[in-house]
Amino acid sequence: MADAVDQISALKVKDRSARLDGTILTLTIAPTLACNFACDYCYESRTGGVMKAETQEALIRFVDHKLYRSEGLRICWFGGEPTLCFPLIEKLQQQFHKLAEKHRVKMYPGTIITNGYLMDADMARRLVELA
Numbered sequence: 001m002a003d004a005v006d007q008i009s010a011l012k013v014k015d016r017s018a019r020l021d022g023t024i025l026t027l028t029i030a031p032t033l034a035c036n037f038a039c040d041y042c043y044e045s046r047t048g049g050v051m052k053a054e055t056q057e058a059l060i061r062f063v064d065h066k067l068y069r070s071e072g073l074r075i076c077w078f079g080g081e082p083t084l085c086f087p088l089i090e091k092l093q094q095q096f097h098k099l100a101e102k103h104r105v106k107m108y109p110g111t112i113i114t115n116g117y118l119m120d121a122d123m124a125r126r127l128v129e130l131a
Ligand code: SF4
Pocket: 035, 036, 037, 038, 039, 041, 042, 043, 044, 046, 079, 080, 081, 115
């Protein structure tokens, strides 16, 4: 009988090792620190607006520069609550795709850490399209 394989654990190990693999540029991006919740245990400042235009431009330049020596790009959206500024996520995600094409690197499916309150079918569908 073949050895049983814990496929969930195997996938977790694969995912974690890919994150630590220096050849894949892995970024966690907070487009805002604002949040529509007020959890007691929260350590976030939950203040401030949307990421400034100059910060967005610097981020794009940073990714463009780093992709010269990377084999892939993976984005995790974080906050605050990232869905509060979903149009910005759409805009930046499209720009990341263009940069991945320019550098001929793989764009790995992204992730989003969200409280889910604003998530509806349209937003979920759009995230899949932009992944
Ligand atoms: S949803 Fe997250 S960011 Fe918002 S208050 Fe709760 S813990 Fe903080």
